[in-house]
Amino acid sequence: MSRSSLSLVLGAILVLGAALPASAQTLHVDKKNGFQVVPPKGWTKVPIKVEERWIAAKWLSDKKYDDKESGFSHQPMMKVMIFDRSKIQPGGGSTDSAGGAKEQEGPKVGDKIDLTAPYLDYKDYLKRNFNEGGWFVSAEDATKMGSTPVTMIEVKVEKLTYTGKKRLLAWVFTADWGDLAIEVDSLEQSFDKLRPIILGAYKTFKLIPRDPTLAGEDPGIDVGGGIRFVDPNETAEQRKKRRQAAEEAMFKKAVSDLPSEWSSKRSANFLVLNHANPKFQEKVLAHAEAVRAWLDANFGDVGDDYVQKMIIRICKNRDEEMAFRKGSGDAFSIDSREAIVSENKDGTSQFEFEYLGQSIMRMWFHDKNADLYDAMPQWLERGLSQYIGTAVLKGGRLDFSPDTYETERIREGRRMSKFSPVRDLFQMTGKDLWSGENARYLDAQIASVFRYVYGPGRANRKLSTLIKDYITQLLAVVQENEKAARAEVKAEGAKTEEEEEEEFKKRRKQDWSAKEKEFLKQVSEKVFGGWTDGDWAGLQKGWEAFAK
Template sequence: MSMRTLTTIVALLVITTTATAQKYTSKKDGFSITVPSGFREIPIRTGEKWILAKWQSKRPYYWNDLQGFSREHRPMMRVLSFPHDVKYVKSEGTGKSEVKTLEFPYRNYKDYLKRHHQGGGWFISKEQTLKIKGKEVTYLEVNVAKMANMPKFTLVCIYELEHRDIAVEVGVLKNQIGKLKGRFQRSLKSVKTFKPDGSAAPSQGKAEAPGLIVMGSGEDFDEKYQERIKAWKNRVLKEAASNLPKGWKKIDTKQFLVITHARPKSTKRFIDLAKAMRKWLDKNFKDIGTGQVSKSVIRICADTDEEMAYRSGSNDNFSWDSGEVICSAGSSFMGYEVSYLARALTQQYMSDKNPALWRALPWWINTGLGSYVGKARVSKIKGFTFDPDPYDITRARKLIADKFVFSIQDLMTQSPEELMKGRESQENGFADHATLCNLFVRYLLEGPGKKGKTKGLMVKAMTEAVEVLDGLDKDSWKTVLKTKEAMTESEEEEQWKKRKERANEWSKASAERRKEFYAGIHEVLFERWTEKDWAKLDKSFKRYMRTVGKR
């Protein structure tokens, strides 16, 4: 055998070995594992400290269902940790506003599996004890088949250590189990454990959103709420930037912490939009509340698959509220991603300025403002713009041509149910009113409505809406009654009937409450408006509808 032939064989062996194995070592968590080739590391969601690492297959696999549709699946591998001596609570905040949250809420892997597995009915089809390098390891095969869109198996190895259990799991489609099982099992069995080096930050459980604060007195509610918000967001900022996988970068600006795996050009596009949006929000909505706007975390994934893998927390149990704005580049839906970023930053801004505002927005503002900011774009030629939706322009022309009867007074002071009353049979009734909302918000922000009697009208409507809703809430609390728990079967049946009756009553009460809400805004905000003022506004807006979108 010639030296050249021997060298070629050795090189091929090295390439083959490298292609089938990628070693991952975490000194801070005290383990190493050989990850299958073709898998990329995915960052861990903020607060999910029981997940030590996870990877997603770059290659998709497919399942053809009975209807002939092909569904895509990318296997996901996770390393999970379950400490034996869990500290169930921790403190956050200081003084009177100290808050306690759960830490590591799972006793073991089976508890985790029972509480978080989604995607179909499941059962453990195989459980056995293996000997791996002289240590006993529990091996599981979880069969996910009943009511599942894609029947699959979850293969698991559980390493029971002195102070914790480490579990490694990977999902594989049922029609691929024969091809991939052996390869994945080798990775599951490759785990080596050692003493952590102590660099891991203290585990903090899930980074819960602020949620409900219960207190005896409401005098210091705002102070407590703002303090908890600040503590939670500081934790999100700290955790989001830690332990980034290879290829991910951190860009820290005054207003945003950007975590990106996208190309520089795409990253710049998102950052430019975020900066322009914050400047625009400060200019137009700084007076909607007194709260401090926090630094936002923007995470930009390389593509949609990576974004979905990152969003998937415990065993594909999606959680959309992590305190981050999550986008993806390299997608054919890039316009949607940019729109999502603009809307999310708007919601964060308003929630920080006034926590009660987002749920108090009148329908016409919620609909119209969401549509408006969703069209935010930054370009070298036009700069920062909000181009109108072509659909709204087309519908506006048609409404004018069809002599569609509407009133801005009704649009601003009536609930959606009242607006649609008598128009239920119209084919595009709801969509037409949504178009009016979209264009009226545009009229106020950049059209003739930004001057004269309607100048600043949207901000005034927002702040008054919060006051009106707060008054309705106080009245509602006065009617809260304690109910006796049913003890006997007959009492339970009677209670069930009453609950059904109350559900119908609640639906009617909700509609009545919305009616009171809009009437309250009208009474405060438009007390001095005359019929002549409303007629003038209608005329001006209809003229705007004819010209919107024209250059």
């Protein structure tokens, strides 16, 4: 669109704008952020991430458009973004406990150094968020709607855009307190078809007075990057309180931000936000609680910490999930515990359950024992996550049978002799596992070994507690190494370039891979020190028979 056509569009609006009454049926009024708009007919409101600070509302088109050039299809999205001028300075809006800004003077426990760089305006937001191809502002025009200054911005997305060339059309309304930008993205090929729909909605956009009472209390969610000062001697009980507060804040905000078509439900360990079939929700919730119960039963004693309750967000389909996931780059929080799944009618739901189970497992271990989570070898993490991920809830119990993919890889791997001795598997680093051409077979082998150990292998006394024993010893090694590191006297430092080079050579030999190997060796010696060759042969034979 040329500058002149933008002006023409605006001319039409200036005439029509005053006469157009807001359509009562779909008028969206946001008193908190000071705007109202009628979204295009049939477009669905998409929830906003709990951690989001810039996007106030978004709607997903009811139609998909095909791009003939790239072969991809695209579902346009309309969103409203808020750029409050009072927040554009670094750390803006952040205060100390007395409610005022202060200079840094020896941080205390609970303080946070806010290192986020707030978005200055719509263009700055695009620069730091848009990642679907190279883009530039192709047209820009400033005018007024009534007394409100409006900047109309058109953006073309042309280079390295694998999903089709696109165009964004944004109008930025300037209020006395900041900017509000409304934007729609469209395939270049379908832009002309969409333009009347987009403009129809833009015509209805209007600034209204902000109601500060609706902003409510600051939910206290720790969002974006920064440095948080935590008490190094914090007890498990203190951590529990901190996590419970974060959990409550997250839950509260998630529910309050939910579009009216969504429902919410709390269970013992989860808050479910649902836009899918209620039956699917019940299936998801039952599965989640079963996985959580399995983790509590099998690993409940690996740590003392409180495992934070999670949000499970169920979108009605993959498109809605993708639209939900598109948010601002700083919309994240270390306190977040959320898994997003969608109901799909194309037979891919099992992948949703796999993702759900694995997410629950990772967050569970992260909370239960951070040392364990950080030190978990890849074979152990991958084995457990595959074992839990592929579990299916049948008759109220989790069935841990392998999925088709694993069964096929095991068959192929056996035929092509791609497996490693089980004894070696337990000492493999990430590089050993994933860098070679046998990676996918080793991946399947790990899962299969876990199924054996947790299945028929339980009959063997040594195997019945193997994974738990391994974790216990792993934690012991972590503690020993930490103690040794604290006791180590720092070398005085090189005095000459030759000495520096010698130290450099030593450090190079002690890279992460070498350290990982050494760590695995230490743990293995503790766990398998008492094992005989016969024990290993028994495990190898038992697994091979099981995997046939």
